[in-house]
Amino acid sequence: MMRSSSRLAFVLDQKQRVTRWSSQARDLLGFTERETLGQPCYDLFLCRNWEGQAIGCRSCPLFSRSLKGKLGQDTILLRRKDGHWASFLTTLSPFSPDSGASVYLQPLASLDLPTLE
Secondary structure (H helix, E strand, O other): OOOOOOEEEEEEOOOOEEEEEOHHHHHHHOOOHHHHOOOEHHHHHOOEOOOOOEOOOOOOHHHHHHHOOOOEEEEEEEEOOOOOEEEEEEEEOOOEOOOEEEEEEEEEEEEOOOOOO
16 A cells, blocks of 8 residues: 555556656656656666665566566665665555556655765
8 A cells, every 4th residue: 555645756667667757756856757768767766775785776676576466665765866865665566567567656865875876
């Protein structure tokens, strides 16, 4: 169940490419729709866990759960367009061949973590 403060941010296809980008995602992350459509999410956001380890990759644990038809949820750090990091409770819907995987973001805090490269 989505919390009321979670926002549908974007939708991913089977190869983790952004196929839909919302105005809420633009407000949260700073990227325009034109900059994101067709791009792999792991190249855009450089996702990290709380320990600073890269998790945004082709073998992303959240996306792997989604592909298996399960809800994926975790607190992760995403790099915004301005280079700053923001933390989100991130939820991925179970993947559907027709509609992809919907990504919901609940903002937690903005961070300035220059050591995360």
